[in-house]
Amino acid sequence: MYVYIQSEKSLYTVGFYKPDGEFIPESDHPDSDSAARRVNFLNGGCFSEGILKEIKKMIDKNEKEEKIDELTREEHSEALWGT
Numbered sequence: 001m002y003v004y005i006q007s008e009k010s011l012y013t014v015g016f017y018k019p020d021g022e023f024i025p026e027s028d029h030p031d032s033d034s035a036a037r038r039v040n041f042l043n044g045g046c047f048s049e050g051i052l053k054e055i056k057k058m059i060d061k062n063e064k065e066e067k068i069d070e071l072t073r074e075e076h077s078e079a080l081w082g083t
Helices: 032-042 049-081
Strands: 002-008 011-017 023-029
Touching: 002 023, 002 032, 011 032, 023 032
Parallel strands: none
Antiparallel strands: 002 011, 011 023
């Protein structure tokens, strides 16, 4: 299981402990939040709520752009063909 430790004043290290107690580092992070996100990911967790919100925004934006493109094509078609 991955964990994070505060290895220096402004440095958090993600890693795991071997059965003999030795800590094996995996990555360093400037704050506990980013270290916690990495630990969550490495331990099989899902995306954080913030990341899921960003993904949803991207999907919503893409769907809006596709709808605008569709409406623009329809308007263009109507102007050209009267349909």
